Amino acid sequence: MNTTTIILALAAIVAISIVVLVISQMREKARIDRVRRITALEDSYKRCNRLLSELPGQYLTGDLKLLLLKRMEDACNDLARLKSDQPVEQWLESVVQFKTQVQENRDEVRAVRIDSAEKATYVKELLQNLFKMIEAMHKSGRIDGTTAKKNLKYVLFLVHKTHADLHVFQARDLIRQNEIRKAIHAYHLASTEMGKSKDNPLAMKAVKSFRIRIKELEAMNADGENSSSAESESQLDKQWDNFLHDEEWKKKADYDD
Numbered sequence: 001m002n003t004t005t006i007i008l009a010l011a012a013i014v015a016i017s018i019v020v021l022v023i024s025q026m027r028e029k030a031r032i033d034r035v036r037r038i039t040a041l042e043d044s045y046k047r048c049n050r051l052l053s054e055l056p057g058q059y060l061t062g063d064l065k066l067l068l069l070k071r072m073e074d075a076c077n078d079l080a081r082l083k084s085d086q087p088v089e090q091w092l093e094s095v096v097q098f099k100t101q102v103q104e105n106r107d108e109v110r111a112v113r114i115d116s117a118e119k120a121t122y123v124k125e126l127l128q129n130l131f132k133m134i135e136a137m138h139k140s141g142r143i144d145g146t147t148a149k150k151n152l153k154y155v156l157f158l159v160h161k162t163h164a165d166l167h168v169f170q171a172r173d174l175i176r177q178n179e180i181r182k183a184i185h186a187y188h189l190a191s192t193e194m195g196k197s198k199d200n201p202l203a204m205k206a207v208k209s210f211r212i213r214i215k216e217l218e219a220m221n222a223d224g225e226n227s228s229s230a231e232s233e234s235q236l237d238k239q240w241d242n243f244l245h246d247e248e249w250k251k252k253a254d255y256d257d
Contacts (some may be wrong), residue, residue: 010187021118023210034082037078038082038084039084041078041079041084044071045072045075045079047072047129047133048068048071048072048075049072051068052065052069052098055109055123055126055127056073056110056112056114056123057112059123059158059161062103063150063151064154064155065098065102066099067151068133069095069099071133071137071142073092073096076095113165113169114165114166116167119166120166124162124163128163129156133150134155135148153197153199154200156196157197157202161193161194163189164194165188167193170186171184171187171190180217181221184214184217187210187214188214190206190210191207191210191214194206195207
């Protein structure tokens with residue numbers, strides 16, 4: 001075997017080794033990319049499921065629920081194509097059943113009271129996640145601009161509602177302690193929070209109701225009435241608990257119409 005043949009043989013071996021190495025690296029890259037995509041899709045599904053189950057039921061409109069379920073359904077379909085090890089078929093079946101319940105208005109609404117700073121902070125965190133998810137769906141083309149804008153504005157309204165809920169709870173507690181001036185201040189804070197959603201008619205009705213409540217308390221404080229009287233005379237506080245799903249409250253709150 002002459003020198004030229006040896007050199008060609010060595011070059012062939014090197015070339016084959018490089019090709020094998022490149023193919024191996026491409027396969028590994030594809031495997032890592034597949035794992036990364038599966039993990040991201042599984043996280044997306046679980047994040048949406050968490051929002052559906054942990055956000056206060058009165059916060060979730062039918063549109064928001066369907067938006068979350070659409071994202072979960074898309075994630076399941078993508079996971080099925082990638083052959084995920086998760087029980088994707090069961091997930092998808094559950095999503096489809098829930099979607100049907102929402103469309104037929106048969107889903108259960110689990111109302112949650114925002115009665116502590118910790119709970120308000122947690123709900124705000126969930127709403128921030130929901131906001132980011134809607135933005136991502138819009139950027140990826142899963143929803144159009146009109147749908148995204150409408151739902152993003154509503155989520156911001158819910159953030160303000162969460163803070164207002166906490167101030168209302170604090171105001172009630174202050175009334176029980178006969179701290180009327182502090183209670184009035186808490187209602188002012190609640191009114192300010194709802195006033196941040198000026199383009200939402202329901203928020204403006206809430207502002208009107210808070211102003212009426214403040215006037216009630218100021219009159220009682222001036223007359224020297226005690227906290228039990230102040231607490232018992234407030235129907236608005238009771239109606240506030242059903243603020244997002246009580247049509248009767250919405251009618252009563254519209255005092256200027």
